[in-house]
Amino acid sequence: MALTLPDIEKLFKAHGHIEYSGEGVTQLEHALQCAQLAESEGAGDALVAAAFLHDLGHMLNPQGESPTVRGIDDQHQYFAVPFIRPLFPPDVVEPIRLHVDAKRALCALEPGYYDALSADSKRSLELQGGTYTPEEARIFAAKPYARDAMRVRRWDDQAKVHGKPTPDLQHYLGIVSRCVR
Numbered sequence: 001m002a003l004t005l006p007d008i009e010k011l012f013k014a015h016g017h018i019e020y021s022g023e024g025v026t027q028l029e030h031a032l033q034c035a036q037l038a039e040s041e042g043a044g045d046a047l048v049a050a051a052f053l054h055d056l057g058h059m060l061n062p063q064g065e066s067p068t069v070r071g072i073d074d075q076h077q078y079f080a081v082p083f084i085r086p087l088f089p090p091d092v093v094e095p096i097r098l099h100v101d102a103k104r105a106l107c108a109l110e111p112g113y114y115d116a117l118s119a120d121s122k123r124s125l126e127l128q129g130g131t132y133t134p135e136e137a138r139i140f141a142a143k144p145y146a147r148d149a150m151r152v153r154r155w156d157d158q159a160k161v162h163g164k165p166t167p168d169l170q171h172y173l174g175i176v177s178r179c180v181r
Helices: 005-015 027-040 045-053 056-060 090-109 119-127 134-141 146-158 169-177
Strands: none
Touching (some): 005 027, 005 169, 027 045, 027 146, 027 169, 045 090, 045 169, 090 146, 134 146
């Protein structure tokens, strides 16, 4: 079943208060910060929407707070795809689907990237298959939308600041609405 924009708004209102995996921010704060980072870097609407929605799978398939501590990979990057693919074009959906693989690739491609990850991101990385080999990272980097997924991933890493002021939910839902097919 495809989501609608009102469904997405309801998800954020119903589950946005849940803590984002021990990161000191809520799901909503994380989404707003991620989208704000994308917007501040001049990303287009589709990439801002992808940044805002990249963790929607956590709210569609809630596993409680900090599931990685319990050894759970909720595969949120894939869980959301069937719900959003009918609503959005690939330039929104694919960076969402690939943002976990982007983390795996960035760990292989950039010295120091792994060390800068939060404790929860390091735990989830292991559950998600670990760091790519150099060859796997090169193959990933050549995929369509890999560059956008890596941008989303970098914003994801930075979007964990407790109390950071951001535009509100309606602001980003407005941008998301411009991306609907």
